[in-house]
Amino acid sequence: MDTTGTLLMPPASSTIAGDVDALFYLILYISIFFFVLVVGAALIFTLKYRRKGEAAVESQVDHSLKLEIVWTVVPVIIVVILFVLGFTVFMKMNIVPKDAIEIKVTAQRWLWTFDYPGGSNSVNELVVPAGKPIKLLMSSTDVIHSFFVPDFRVKMDVLPNRYSTAWFTAPDPGEHNLMCAEYCGKGHSEMLARVKVVSDREYTEWLQKGSGPPEGMSLEKYGEGLFTSRRCVTCHSVDGSVNVGPSFLELFGHQVYFKGGGQTVADENYIRESMLDPEAKIVDGFDPVMPTYQGILNDREIDALIVYIKSLGNQREH
Amino acid sequence: MNTIPERNFLNHPTGLKSWLLTLDHKRIGVMYLVGISVAFLLGGIFAVLIRLELLNPARDIMGAQTYNQIFTLHGAIMIFLFIIPGIPVALGNIVLPLLLGAKDVAFPRLNLASWYIYVVGAIMAIVAIFTGSVDTGWTFYTPYSTGTGGSVVLMTLAVFVLGFSSIFTGLNFVVTIHKLRAPGLTWFRLPLFVWGIYATAIIQILATPILGITLVLLILERVVGIGIFDPAMGGDPVLFQHFFWFYSHPAVYIMILPGMGIISELIPVFSHKRIFGYRAIAYSSFGIAFISFLVWGHHMFISGQSPLASMIFSFLTFMVAIPSGVKVFNWTATMYKGSISLETPMLYALSFLFLFTIGGLTGLFLGTLATDVHLTDTYFVVAHFHYVMMGGTVMAFLGGLHYWWPKIWGRMYNEFWAKISTALVFIGFNVTFLTQFVLGTKGMPRRYYSYLDQFQPLHFYSTVGSWILALGFVIMAIYLIRSIFNGKPAGDNPWGAATLEWTTTSPPPTENFAETPVVTHGPYDFEAAGVKPTFSR
Numbered sequence: 001m002d003t004t005g006t007l008l009m010p011p012a013s014s015t016i017a018g019d020v021d022a023l024f025y026l027i028l029y030i031s032i033f034f035f036v037l038v039v040g041a042a043l044i045f046t047l048k049y050r051r052k053g054e055a056a057v058e059s060q061v062d063h064s065l066k067l068e069i070v071w072t073v074v075p076v077i078i079v080v081i082l083f084v085l086g087f088t089v090f091m092k093m094n095i096v097p098k099d100a101i102e103i104k105v106t107a108q109r110w111l112w113t114f115d116y117p118g119g120s121n122s123v124n125e126l127v128v129p130a131g132k133p134i135k136l137l138m139s140s141t142d143v144i145h146s147f148f149v150p151d152f153r154v155k156m157d158v159l160p161n162r163y164s165t166a167w168f169t170a171p172d173p174g175e176h177n178l179m180c181a182e183y184c185g186k187g188h189s190e191m192l193a194r195v196k197v198v199s200d201r202e203y204t205e206w207l208q209k210g211s212g213p214p215e216g217m218s219l220e221k222y223g224e225g226l227f228t229s230r231r232c233v234t235c236h237s238v239d240g241s242v243n244v245g246p247s248f249l250e251l252f253g254h255q256v257y258f259k260g261g262g263q264t265v266a267d268e269n270y271i272r273e274s275m276l277d278p279e280a281k282i283v284d285g286f287d288p289v290m291p292t293y294q295g296i297l298n299d300r301e302i303d304a305l306i307v308y309i310k311s312l313g314n315q316r317e318h
Numbered sequence: 319m320n321t322i323p324e325r326n327f328l329n330h331p332t333g334l335k336s337w338l339l340t341l342d343h344k345r346i347g348v349m350y351l352v353g354i355s356v357a358f359l360l361g362g363i364f365a366v367l368i369r370l371e372l373l374n375p376a377r378d379i380m381g382a383q384t385y386n387q388i389f390t391l392h393g394a395i396m397i398f399l400f401i402i403p404g405i406p407v408a409l410g411n412i413v414l415p416l417l418l419g420a421k422d423v424a425f426p427r428l429n430l431a432s433w434y435i436y437v438v439g440a441i442m443a444i445v446a447i448f449t450g451s452v453d454t455g456w457t458f459y460t461p462y463s464t465g466t467g468g469s470v471v472l473m474t475l476a477v478f479v480l481g482f483s484s485i486f487t488g489l490n491f492v493v494t495i496h497k498l499r500a501p502g503l504t505w506f507r508l509p510l511f512v513w514g515i516y517a518t519a520i521i522q523i524l525a526t527p528i529l530g531i532t533l534v535l536l537i538l539e540r541v542v543g544i545g546i547f548d549p550a551m552g553g554d555p556v557l558f559q560h561f562f563w564f565y566s567h568p569a570v571y572i573m574i575l576p577g578m579g580i581i582s583e584l585i586p587v588f589s590h591k592r593i594f595g596y597r598a599i600a601y602s603s604f605g606i607a608f609i610s611f612l613v614w615g616h617h618m619f620i621s622g623q624s625p626l627a628s629m630i631f632s633f634l635t636f637m638v639a640i641p642s643g644v645k646v647f648n649w650t651a652t653m654y655k656g657s658i659s660l661e662t663p664m665l666y667a668l669s670f671l672f673l674f675t676i677g678g679l680t681g682l683f684l685g686t687l688a689t690d691v692h693l694t695d696t697y698f699v700v701a702h703f704h705y706v707m708m709g710g711t712v713m714a715f716l717g718g719l720h721y722w723w724p725k726i727w728g729r730m731y732n733e734f735w736a737k738i739s740t741a742l743v744f745i746g747f748n749v750t751f752l753t754q755f756v757l758g759t760k761g762m763p764r765r766y767y768s769y770l771d772q773f774q775p776l777h778f779y780s781t782v783g784s785w786i787l788a789l790g791f792v793i794m795a796i797y798l799i800r801s802i803f804n805g806k807p808a809g810d811n812p813w814g815a816a817t818l819e820w821t822t823t824s825p826p827p828t829e830n831f832a833e834t835p836v837v838t839h840g841p842y843d844f845e846a847a848g849v850k851p852t853f854s855r
Binding site for chain 2: 042079154160287
């Protein structure tokens, strides 16, 4: 399978991509033909009929029915052909195979959550088996987003008030970028995820692995991993720089001031509440934009994240 | 030696008040020209800032929130304050009555009112920028626009007000074209710019109210929460997209049709040859205006709209491409066996032909359903749009501006610097936007503050292109402004054209013509008009 892509297109990594690319290049060649025809003619006329004096031109031909019919009818035929081809491939993109594996996609500012058959979930990492049709049932919890995987030639808006669907089959294992293509605010360009296409066996193992730290890993290390994989990193820094949300550096055990008055010392319960009910207390100077992690993080993962945030809490005393 | 007529519309009467209360279409046109030039300057500065930020994947000069505001302002100002009013209000106002052999437009007071409404709308938009700004994108998509902070209400209200200016101008022009044509000026002796303006005016009158209503609904949604677009209250955010594009697609033809009209003036004059297929060009403007109302759904192929609707919209979109294609073929054929003179207006006409052809052909990729899925919401769309709007409308506007400039001011700009500037604009534009087609096909989404490292080289070229483009415009501003004061007097008919505006003095007197002209020939019938090709050197 194509992994480097062509001159103008990214790698073609889904079963539909080849059809789309063939159509793309067909239109490109037609366009180049007409461009050369028009601009070439204009250029030749400019050079050949350049004004050389005040003599009037000898020909004042200003119409030719035959010519005008030709240059109307020929383009009509061409665009009708393009229309039919485009629609045919589009229908293939829209009709989901019956045996497709259904994965629920939830978009929110600014992360992607994937729920798999059997109950496991992942954030910003879509794991799918190679060679199997995957149906994505998508919805948004806030504004409109758009699910875009360039390598698959798949793009579909994700709406807050209804489900939208998309599907693809990726024949070979590999990794691909998933981006949000509908403008959704400050973190729009950070709303990136990876699609991991793996073998059937790896997919089954991945589904069964469930949650919990791998054997021998400390809770703090596990939390550090979750900080990236669950996309806390999109909005929170660990080096003190101010992002969409407050930094985690020197947060734990320190005083936090809230919008409209009130304060508390950041302890385990405050941090847990901030993950599950982020609108409950808004830190002064920030907007209430964080989505709830209820249902995304399990208790074990919350524990690990708290341990990790704790470790960042009193760096200075170290 | 040519001289400037002692008494003309610019110097009589004098005083600021005589300008601010003027009913003269030419003065109102000049005031509009000042207005849209300021808007273009602002929008252009924002564009340069956007490109500067995108020089590197990470932060260069501003944060994500500021970036989102800047690209919103670039779009909103360029669309609503520059390109929609653009050609009709400035060049249309100045030359339409001259082209018709009329003393003024049909409703001079309405004309002045529309300028004031434009100014009020512009001030509201600028106040909105300084009181919280707007980060919705110029499309104001719900539910983002109903939830986000900033001065969304004031900005949309500004656009609402600007809409009235547009409707008034459209109405004024339709009546003027119907009622104020000089004796002998039959419909098929009208210059094609007039046909373009006429088709545009019809869209302005019919489509702009839809935008008005849509924006009022958006404002009500934000202020009192009526819930028409809010899913939580049973509303539908996609409905907003339907409403918005029901205006905004016809609106792109409000932007391009007058430009096509200008090109239809320039090519025959600088080829000294009758235009090829006059009736086809005239009718195709109306074909475009009509079909343009039925293609809005092509902005929404991936919005969850039914595949059947998408199929119909795709088909109609291809049909609207045909009349544009016919025009391009006609313009090219006009040059055949002509006497072609490469002065600045013609260079812009040729730039238009080159760039608009690319803009039009890349539309085929977006009208085709399967390829649109991959390309929509990427830089491919950004590039396509700029090739049509800037490569098309702005090139035509600049061509028209350079063409009628000596008529407006009575003086000629420096042709050498004009050619240098044209070359810089043409090269800069292509460097900026040709690269963006490739960014798009490779999968770079639009409206991204940061991007993957793999896209950096192309973003770099695009940013360099924006500097070349900016340099071209700076040079243009300098030689144009200089020419007003010390340009060589141009004479009545410097280009050897056969339409009525060139039969009066440059600048024309307030009443346009010493006596009402009688028209006996077509607009490009140079022999009948007794005009020879101009030739210097």
